[in-house]
């Protein structure tokens with residue numbers, strides 16, 4: 558009898574903890590990722606360097622193994638494969654089909670909200686650029702243009718001018734698996750997210766985070782803080798809306814993540830959902846803030862075992878996404894030890910080291926690391942964030958070195974801020 562394995566789709570920083578957790582639970586790990594240099598390549602017992610979106614082929618490749626569970630934290634692109642592989646390999650937990658669909662099709666998620674009578678807003682989804690342009694002309698500007706089925710902010714753009722729409726639609730289409738693009742009314746308000754976990758059709762835990770972003774035009778997440786300061790009535794409304802959506806989708810057990818905006822009138826509008834663990838280090842945030850291990854719970858659920866979601870503490874916690882604004886080669890990382898020595902630092906995780914190729918933060922996948930800070934007050938948390946920001950320095954050698962400054966006796970001082978921004 559061969560040792561049972563857990564099949565983890567995706568080998569990025571948000572899937573890697575599942576590899577370690579699987580091993581801790583006594584299983585072997587099969588990792589799948591199309592990038593040969595994915596973090597999971599060296600962490601898996603067997604690594605399949607291929608797309609996560611071809612379940613039949615993956616099933617054929619692992620046919621000789623005893624696969625006890627299939628999981629893909631944080632990845633929307635892999636959720637249909639998780640469902641298909643769970644069926645083909647007859648693993649104990651089968652994801653709810655409608656929850657999978659709502660996770661990978663933003664237009665379908667809008668339909669679900671409409672059906673439930675939850676607050677909605679104008680959108681059009683289509684694969685036809687002309688139809689999108691005509692319909693978008695009727696929406697108030699700015700609008701937001703996104704692939705209907707991608708994630709990690711790939712191809713997302715705020716458009717403030719009708720003339721910029723065709724290029725934004727073309728870019729979103731390049732990132733869309735189905736070719737469909739969604740153009741939405743831009744919601745104004747606070748950006749938040751909810752990382753929840755259901756058990757037996759009940760909300761076992763929910764962490765509501767205050768999300769910071771790069772702002773328009775890309776709106777890429779730069780960090781989260783928990784607990785978000787929500788009015789008690791808003792928090793109650795949120796829980797009830799989460800349960801309405803999960804109930805309608807048949808999602809009775811497992812993690813679910815929502816992005817949403819709360820406006821000045823405290824109206825909650827959902828932007829998207831994923832019936833999976835959240836990306837951007839969300840489970841790490843939950844573990845540091847509440848002492849709940851959602852990786853373990855998600856794996857045990859996938860294995861058909863009982864799982865535990867009891868909070869052990871409640872701490873104000875911030876997760877900062879570490880980034881660079883230069884495409885190039887990372888040469889130096891300064892200040893990591895000083896940041897680790899701060900009393901508020903719970904964890905500093907770096908995904909890139911000297912010699913790594915790094916990219917400007919134009920999508921979530923370009924992150925360099927996570928910094929987790931824990932404090933007694935939001936003020937202390939913000940101070941520690943500022944302190945860490947001033948200590949931690951990524952020295953990146955740009956891809957194309959900037960042209961040398963002309964030799965002049967009274968040359969103006971070199972603007973180092975501009976030099977590092979140049980490609």
Ligand SMILES: Nc1ncnc2c1ncn2[C@@H]1O[C@H](COP(=O)(O)OP(=O)(O)O)[C@@H](O)[C@H]1O
Nearest residue numbers: 701707708709710711741742743744776816829
């Ligand atoms: N209609 C909208 N109004 C305001 N902000 C939006 C809207 N749609 C998306 N965003 C912002 O863009 C981010 C990325 O969009 P999202 O639909 O979550 O795509 P992804 O699947 O790439 O995460 C959101 O988290 C949010 O901050």
Ligand SMILES: [Mg+2]
Nearest residue numbers: 709710816829
């Ligand atoms: Mg999102």
